[in-house]
Amino acid sequence: MRYLRVRVVLTLVTLGAAVALWACGGSTTTPSPVSALHVTGATPLTGIGQTVQLTATATLSDGTAQNVTTTAAWRSSDASVATVSSAGLVTALGSGVATITATYQGQTATAAVPTSIGPATQSVMTATINGTPFSAAVVSVIRSANPAVPSGQLLGISGTSSLAVPFQILTITIPAALGTYEFGPAAIPSGSVQLQSSGAAPMTWDTLQVGASGTVTTTLLTANAAAGTFTLTLRPLTATGATDTKFVTDGVFTVTF
DSSP: OHHHHHHHHHHHHHHHHHHHHHHTTOSOOOOOOEEEEEEEOOOOBOSTTOEEEOEEEEEETTSOEEEOTTTSEEEESOTTTEEEOTTSEEEEOSSEEEEEEEEETTEEEEEEEEEOOOSOOOOEEEEEETTEEEEOSEEEEEEEEOTTSTTSEEEEEEEESOSSSSEEEEEEEEESSSEEEEESTTOSSEEEEEEEOTTSOOEEEETTSTTOEEEEEEEEEOSSEEEEEEEEEEEEOGGGTOOSOEEEEEEEEEEEO
């Protein structure tokens, strides 16, 4: 009899747990399959480095919609015209039409992104130097060979604040390759600010001095254009009469060459 009572109790406990699981929604359900995929947000691009964010939306078989932009697989039909990131961000690189395809759970959708890159525009270099805005009136770019860097080439980008004295020249020399690079006394990338006054040699602050630092991130590089951001902590070259430290923040360059 005792054995029977134990068995009855166990059976009731098991049934009670099953009822509780059902009441709490613990039953296993199968997610609705994807019945369609749509890509939206495509607009024409007119400049090298210009971007547009696409959105991928999946329609499920139960009629609900789900944003799958960050989980879909993206590809471009022509990477020389425009590239697309894993999150659907399209970047223009040349003239033409790039077909951007998103794939998610067996469904695909496309969007055409036309690009029309006109003649090279004026190069731009801006920053803030010790709290004062800097905007280059003239920007020059030199591309030179250097076997010491993996890309084998360096870009020298200089911006002059004015055509009349006094003026400043902000210069960065960086590897001709996409990526983030560190400035410093022992680094190949370098940066400097020169202050040119009338009738005197320029005062110089640069990253070659002890205590200098900074970073540059090159976000775009083609055969004839580059773009990126940078910050610099420049120490004075005392032999030129420079003193204190110059802090370069919010540096941005978009150049053609």
